[in-house]
Amino acid sequence: MSRHAGGLERSHMYRKSAAVGAALALAMLLAAAMPATVLGASSASGAPASAHTITVSVWQAALIAIGYYLANSPWLFGLAFFTLYRPLVAGFLVGLILGDPAQGTLIGAAINVPYLGFISAGGNLPADASLAGWIGTTVALASGLDPTKAVAIAFGLGLLGTIIFYGRMAVDSVFAHWADARAERADIAGVAFMNLVPGQAFLFVVSFVPVFWLALNGPTAVQDALNALPVWTVNGLVIAGGILPAIGIALNMRFIFRGSAIPYFFIGYILMTATHNSLSLVVVAALGLALAYLHLSFVRRDAPLPAETAAQASVAAQSAEAASAPAGTAPVARPSLGIRLTRGDLLKSWALWTFFAHANYNYERLQGTGFAHAMTPIIRRLYTTEDEIRAALKRHLVFFNTEPNFGNVVHGTVIAMEEQRANGAAIDDDAINSVKSGLMGPMAGIGDTLSQSTITPILLALGIGIAGGKASGTAVPTLAGATGNPLGAIIYVVLVSVVIVAIGYTAWMQGYSRGRAFVTDILRSGAIDRVLIGAGVMGNMVLGALAASFVVVNLAPTVTIAGAQMNLQAAVLDPLFPGALALGLVIMTWWLLRRRVNPLALLVAYLVISIVAAYPFFGPDHTTSSDPAAQYQVCTSSLLHPYYACGTPPAPSAQP
Amino acid sequence: MSFRLVRIDDRLIHGQVVAGWLRALGAKRIVIVDDATARDEFLREVLTLAAPHGVPVEVFGLADGATRCLELASGPEPVIVLARSPQTIVGLRQAGVPIEVVDLGGMGAGPGRRRLHKTISVSPEELESLRELETMGTRVEIQIVADDRPIPFRSLDSNL
Numbered sequence: 055m056s057r058h059a060g061g062l063e064r065s066h067m068y069r070k071s072a073a074v075g076a077a078l079a080l081a082m083l084l085a086a087a088m089p090a091t092v093l094g095a096s097s098a099s100g101a102p103a104s105a106h107t108i109t110v111s112v113w114q115a116a117l118i119a120i121g122y123y124l125a126n127s128p129w130l131f132g133l134a135f136f137t138l139y140r141p142l143v144a145g146f147l148v149g150l151i152l153g154d155p156a157q158g159t160l161i162g163a164a165i166n167v168p169y170l171g172f173i174s175a176g177g178n179l180p181a182d183a184s185l186a187g188w189i190g191t192t193v194a195l196a197s198g199l200d201p202t203k204a205v206a207i208a209f210g211l212g213l214l215g216t217i218i219f220y221g222r223m224a225v226d227s228v229f230a231h232w233a234d235a236r237a238e239r240a241d242i243a244g245v246a247f248m249n250l251v252p253g254q255a256f257l258f259v260v261s262f263v264p265v266f267w268l269a270l271n272g273p274t275a276v277q278d279a280l281n282a283l284p285v286w287t288v289n290g291l292v293i294a295g296g297i298l299p300a301i302g303i304a305l306n307m308r309f310i311f312r313g314s315a316i317p318y319f320f321i322g323y324i325l326m327t328a329t330h331n332s333l334s335l336v337v338v339a340a341l342g343l344a345l346a347y348l349h350l351s352f353v354r355r356d357a358p359l360p361a362e363t364a365a366q367a368s369v370a371a372q373s374a375e376a377a378s379a380p381a382g383t384a385p386v387a388r389p390s391l392g393i394r395l396t397r398g399d400l401l402k403s404w405a406l407w408t409f410f411a412h413a414n415y416n417y418e419r420l421q422g423t424g425f426a427h428a429m430t431p432i433i434r435r436l437y438t439t440e441d442e443i444r445a446a447l448k449r450h451l452v453f454f455n456t457e458p459n460f461g462n463v464v465h466g467t468v469i470a471m472e473e474q475r476a477n478g479a480a481i482d483d484d485a486i487n488s489v490k491s492g493l494m495g496p497m498a499g500i501g502d503t504l505s506q507s508t509i510t511p512i513l514l515a516l517g518i519g520i521a522g523g524k525a526s527g528t529a530v531p532t533l534a535g536a537t538g539n540p541l542g543a544i545i546y547v548v549l550v551s552v553v554i555v556a557i558g559y560t561a562w563m564q565g566y567s568r569g570r571a572f573v574t575d576i577l578r579s580g581a582i583d584r585v586l587i588g589a590g591v592m593g594n595m596v597l598g599a600l601a602a603s604f605v606v607v608n609l610a611p612t613v614t615i616a617g618a619q620m621n622l623q624a625a626v627l628d629p630l631f632p633g634a635l636a637l638g639l640v641i642m643t644w645w646l647l648r649r650r651v652n653p654l655a656l657l658v659a660y661l662v663i664s665i666v667a668a669y670p671f672f673g674p675d676h677t678t679s680s681d682p683a684a685q686y687q688v689c690t691s692s693l694l695h696p697y698y699a700c701g702t703p704p705a706p707s708a709q710p
Numbered sequence: 711m712s713f714r715l716v717r718i719d720d721r722l723i724h725g726q727v728v729a730g731w732l733r734a735l736g737a738k739r740i741v742i743v744d745d746a747t748a749r750d751e752f753l754r755e756v757l758t759l760a761a762p763h764g765v766p767v768e769v770f771g772l773a774d775g776a777t778r779c780l781e782l783a784s785g786p787e788p789v790i791v792l793a794r795s796p797q798t799i800v801g802l803r804q805a806g807v808p809i810e811v812v813d814l815g816g817m818g819a820g821p822g823r824r825r826l827h828k829t830i831s832v833s834p835e836e837l838e839s840l841r842e843l844e845t846m847g848t849r850v851e852i853q854i855v856a857d858d859r860p861i862p863f864r865s866l867d868s869n870l
Binding site: 493497502573574577648654 | 734762763
């Protein structure tokens with residue numbers, strides 16, 4: 055781990071991520087390069103002989119690489135980040151491409167759990183979840199890997215993938231300057247071109263090439279590596295697959311596991327363990343929704359009563375509006391305007407933004423060129439002279455960054471200001487700039503809280519729960535034997551798309567017609583607060599249930615009870631409180647994150663602990679034999695065991 | 711020292727601050743010091759309402775902000791202080807507000823601004839102010855989000 059490496063301080067998050075990612079992902083490939091005999095393992099000793107393997111064809115690899123590009127591209131109406139980017143959805147699509155959508159969805163769901171609390175804000179990306187999803191699923195599916203083994207490998211890939219993102223963020227700054235040159239010539243189409251084409255051409259190359267190569271060669275390399283590793287290390291990977299999800303769940307808990315919503319997490323968890331994971335996540339979510347309503351009606355008393363605060367505040371606001379607001383309070387009739395924007399202009403502008411806000415995302419301007427691109431239909435309609443057009447293009451090419459859906463209220467407001475300015479109102483550059491720079495931050499704060507830390511993870515948790523349908527009736531939560539359900543991915547995509555587009559459209563149109571009044575009204579009404587509180591209740595239930603399904607800690611040591619050798623956990627702990635250890639792990643992880651332990655450090659620590667805990671400390675010999683009885687011994691003589699591989703003493707079975 | 715974070719960020723309150731720092735630090739109050747923002751009644755209201763429920767936001771100009779920061783500095787409550795420019799922080803220091811570390815969190819690029827690191831760009835005047843802060847004994851660091859490792863300004867300044 056490179057946390058304290060790097061002498062000259064230019065090293066930062068992405069180097070660290072990349073280094074850890076390289077270590078995790080390439081360790082596999084390196085091991086593959088060694089002859090199996092060097093490691094003293096027989097080829098049969100690795101994974102429990104996998105179901106079946108798939109050879110990825112050139113065409114399939116190309117489709118996967120295009121899928122990965124699309125996940126980071128603007129072509130899906132701004133929804134790529136909420137859909138194809140997520141491992142759940144990527145898993146489903148890779149499954150379709152490779153001919154096993156059910157298993158693909160299951161693997162994608164497992165890979166997605168550690169990324170549940172994943173947030174990208176202000177051009178900062180902790181890991182590339184899309185690379186983990188697209189390549190992780192490809193590798194796992196093609197080499198017939200159990201989903202839990204895929205989790206650790208995929209996470210390594212995710213860290214490696216940040217190289218692509220940060221490379222793009224740096225290079226795209228150049229194209230912003232090319233856009234400046236077009237603006238200088240009052241070339242509207244040129245600015246739009248520069249926002250879209252060079253950045254996307256670059257992104258296509260840096261996405262397609264490595265992913266195509268990985269899709270073709272990754273499966274064999276990983277398979278060879280796993281075959282070459284001793285049994286216990288492979289067991290360690292499976293254990294990690296049960297432990298790493300705790301990090302994703304705990305990261306997400308940082309946002310919603312608070313105050314009076316905390317008990318709902320435990321309700322969700324206990325519901326699942328008490329029913330031996332036989333409940334559908336949809337049932338838990340529906341129950342959560344009902345409880346959220348009750349919570350808002352009866353528990354939540356400290357929320358400000360909207361009527362009171364709004365009454366006194368509106369007086370102040372009205373005077374403020376009168377003083378400075380260009381867009382009035384009510385839907386404004388603008389009879390005096392000579393040049394009017396049409397509804398088509400507004401829609402076109404909204405669509406351009408929704409598609410291309412991040413087409414040329416870069417460190418220097420972030421969404422700056424995307425904003426200018428979105429303004430092109432407005433500028434075309436409102437301004438005719440070359441000077442006006444040049445000034446307008448330059449005005450909107452500056453640094454800009456907000457959450458691209460709820461934050462659309464800024465665009466709506468700015469468009470209304472531009473319209474009035476074109477009709478002679480005294481609105482100067484400063485007035486427009488101050489609205490943009492003043493509003494973009496707070497709107498991003500609200501938007502990110504809504505879309506990234508509330509809506510997306512809750513819907514994802516729901517989709518993952520549906521996708522990873524449980525084998526019911528087992529005391530120990532298990533993914534093994536579960537059949538993936540592609541509906542989980544499909545339902546998630548539909549729900550998240552509808553919600554996100556609805557927020558974006560509403561904010562854009564309301565911002566235009568009501569301007570600042572919309573902002574203050576919605577903030578004062580407390581509506582967002584209520585949505586967040588209700589979502590927090592439901593989110594805690596779903597997250598608790600998901601923790602019960604995906605976080606697995608199993609002690610290996612045995613105890614002798616009434617003359618019979620029995621597993622300590624199965625005989626003593628689970629009858630008292632099923633899943634208590636996993637719950638403890640999740641809470642501990644949450645606590646550590648609150649104590650500002652770096653999630654990346656935690657990830658590496660958990661991975662190391664998993665593998666060390668799989669070492670057969672208590673065993674008489676560290677056998678690498680493929681004999682089931684010997685494997686049983688390796689398995690039970692460690693600290694933790696992979697939940698399905700140990701079997702029972704009389705008739706050991708290596709897998710379900 | 712109750713200032714959990716003193717941050718220069720031209721977007722003031724946004725996703726990184728609300729979803730990242732606020733949670734990570736367990737801060738209970740946000741104080742914004744910026745003359746222009748304090749004069750704009752609309753922005754003041756938006757900023758006060760944009761933070762999560764239960765986290766009060768106060769917006770001040772430099773003079774009142776210094777007084778308020780001095781009050782809060784000795785209090786037990788964990789506070790985040792946000793400003794838009796290094797000059798404001800220099801002003802706070804001159805008014806006697808104890809600030810050990812100032813974090814550069816977001817300073818957008820523009821004409822006449824040099825890029826220090828990722829999303830951090832500075833004008834010549836800002837650069838002077840940052841150097842002044844260092845000589846006044848306030849460490850200047852770049853740390854975009856709480857999970858990043860802080861990068862000392864000094865290590866970047868020599869490159870300029």
